[in-house]
Amino acid sequence: MQVSDVREALVRAERTSPHEAAVLIPLVETPDGLGILLEVRALTLDVQPGEVCLPGGRIEASETPQEAAVRETCEELLVSPGQIEIVGSMGPQPGPGGMPLHVFVGTLGGYEGTCSADEVDRTFALSLDWLLSHEPETYDVTLSPSYPDDYPWELVPGGRGYPWRARTNRVPFYRETEPLVWGATARVLARFASLLRA
DSSP, rough: OHHHHHHHHHHHHHTTTTTOOEEEEEEEEETEEEEEEEEEEEETTTTTTTTTEEEEEEETTTOOOHHHHHEEEHHHHTOGGGEEEEEEEEEEEOGGGOOEEEEEEEOSSSSSSOOOTTTTTEEEEEHHHHHHHHOEEEEEEEEEEOOOTTOOGEEEEGGGGGGOOEEEEEEEETTHHHOEEEEEHHHHHHHHHHHHHH
């Protein structure tokens, strides 16, 4: 084994992680000025049905995070890649369950309200001016570990008394939105707004 073999394995692992996703913050023109296009997930989905999200999904092994964000947006909104112009990246953010979420910002031109019924119930736009003038409510949730019955406590220094660190998850809510924008989507939008204010 050579260092080059290690490097190649790490590059391969980075590109094929099954636990990374990418989303796009699509900026659209609305009668009230610039807005962010959001989706309401299809009610038939197994994961988070009916919840508000940004277009995006898992990164496939053969693509970059930006390519995944564009592909998923095209699939979910039934638009072409030519309608999307990437403005920039916000880098990876904490996503649902701690999964790295690569966030891109781009304009979506010529959008006519289309969406894939398999994935999206409907779309709506949130005014960028509104977002910039509102802060979400946030609540800290402490996540507690759960251990299987056969957990090898005898191998853990201190056994059952080991001082595990509690993990706290800050959950934001934009209570005034309808439908409700909360969780990972609200976290991404709040960070986006803070970047614009700065």
